[in-house]
Amino acid sequence: MSAPESEALLTPSEVATLFRVDPKTVTRWAKAGKLTSIRTLGGHRRYRETEVRELLNGVPNQRPTD
Amino acid sequence: MSAPESEALLTPSEVATLFRVDPKTVTRWAKAGKLTSIRTLGGHRRYRETEVRELLNGVPNQRPTD
DNA sequence: AGGTATTCGGGTAATTGGGGTT
DNA sequence: CGTGTCCCAATTACCCGAATAC
Numbered sequence: 440m441s442a443p444e445s446e447a448l449l450t451p452s453e454v455a456t457l458f459r460v461d462p463k464t465v466t467r468w469a470k471a472g473k474l475t476s477i478r479t480l481g482g483h484r485r486y487r488e489t490e491v492r493e494l495l496n497g498v499p500n501q502r503p504t505d
Numbered sequence: 506m507s508a509p510e511s512e513a514l515l516t517p518s519e520v521a522t523l524f525r526v527d528p529k530t531v532t533r534w535a536k537a538g539k540l541t542s543i544r545t546l547g548g549h550r551r552y553r554e555t556e557v558r559e560l561l562n563g564v565p566n567q568r569p570t571d
Numbered sequence: 572a573g574g575t576a577t578t579c580g581g582g583t584a585a586t587t588g589g590g591g592t593t
Numbered sequence: 594c595g596t597g598t599c600c601c602a603a604t605t606a607c608c609c610g611a612a613t614a615c
Contacts, residue, residue: 463587482587
């Protein structure tokens with residue numbers, strides 16, 4: 440079936456589980472612009488897996504020490 | 506220019522993968538008129554690839570109802 | 572002529588969004 | 594200021610059997 444190339448997306452609950460927080464908190468992060476959110480046609484949010492992993496690993500962060 | 510060439514079509518599962526939703530959800534979007542659906546002779550739905558990509562990128566396509 | 576995966580339908584749980592509060 | 598919780602309405606996910614696609 441050859442699916443087109445695109446970004447892997449995560450559901451709010453999946454992101455919440457990774458960060459050990461409530462799904463509502465993930466929604467607040469999206470509202471605050473701290474996390475890129477893609478909306479379904481019904482209004483639900485989906486999050487980029489690569490971005491979430493980077494934030495989890497603390498890769499591209501301009502907050503070095505302290 | 507702009508000759509009405511044959512548009513590339515996607516299956517329900519392909520669209521569902523792009524949005525990280527269930528194929529049934531894509532069917533609901535088609536029923537709700539949020540997504541253009543083309544029917545096979547057997548009744549199965551196919552979706553326009555360009556339309557799906559625009560919706561994924563958040564490009565404002567048209568606002569029939571608001 | 573078969574065989575497997577997908578997509579019809581409907582129906583019922585689970586998740587999510589939004590506002591407001593602690 | 595950030596987070597967790599409560600409410601309700603809307604959206605989405607999983608269940609089945611039967612038909613279609615390849």
